[in-house]
Amino acid sequence: MNHLLKCTNVILWGKTPPLVQRVHLFCTPDDGGIDLIHVLSRSSAFIIKHVSTIINLYHVSDDDERPPPRWFALARYWLGLQLKSFVKGSTRPGGPHAETLQGFHDHAYKLFKDFLRIPTARPSTSISNLYRLLISRIKQPRVVPLAATPQCWINIQHSIVSPAARDLAWRLTHDILPNAAKLIKFKAIASPACVFCALDETVEHLFITCVFARDMWTRFAQLCSYVFTQQVNLLTSAEIILNLCPLQQCSDIVKTLFMLLFTELKHLLWTHRCKVRFEKLAHSNVAVWRTFICRIINRCKADFFRFPREYFKLYWCLNNTICAVVDDELVINLQYM
């Protein structure tokens, strides 16, 4: 079973870390999944159907001319007292043929009993219906209401957002980043403490409430106020996690440039946290902020050569605050704030 899961992971994700929780993959495409078969639930559906058929055959009257299937006598042998309680108002299963169930039928009996605890359980239904019922139990409630925030997905899918920053934003929105609060549950690390302070490192803490994150977002709000030449407030937690733009009534160009800067900073927050945790790097807020500005400038220089000039000017030369193009030369105006 584990080997099968590993194989599907390799086929789906290759070497990149998974971008959504595994349970999402079992959902239908309408619910944001890919209808991947959950092998264990599928095999359980077959077993439950098998048990259900045996029980229902007990209800076949004696004068029914159709002969029972060939496996019936053998199955009946194993289905002793335990399943008798599930056969409606009849003593027809007779005495037990076996005091205890063995192997497969023991497993089948437990599955069947467990299945009947589902409020809408109807064992006589089709295999695919049984499977849907079983799969509905392993799907956890979604962190993000996919249909409720289409803007969230549109924002991170913009082609101007770098692939690494997009992957990080995607994983953050799906809440599958391996932060300390999660890893401690698997006993993968010794302490759930944040690397910047002593509190527990959850996603909300790491990206929103931590002193380090708060300092970065304060600097970011100042940077945005300068770049977009309008007052930008501190981002709310929903805006940070769900990739929403706080700038209302502004052009798509402003929103796109904001998303580029915003996703880049989130990516830096995470990579810096990993460096401090795993490489034991010394930590300084000013140094991290300078790294962020460096990243933006480098990205700007790269785009200057990559993009057609008009397209480049459209985004990067907005208000000429980050850079300007003078005589077809790039002039960087952004300072280390």
Ligand SMILES: [Zn+2]
């Ligand atoms: Zn912290």
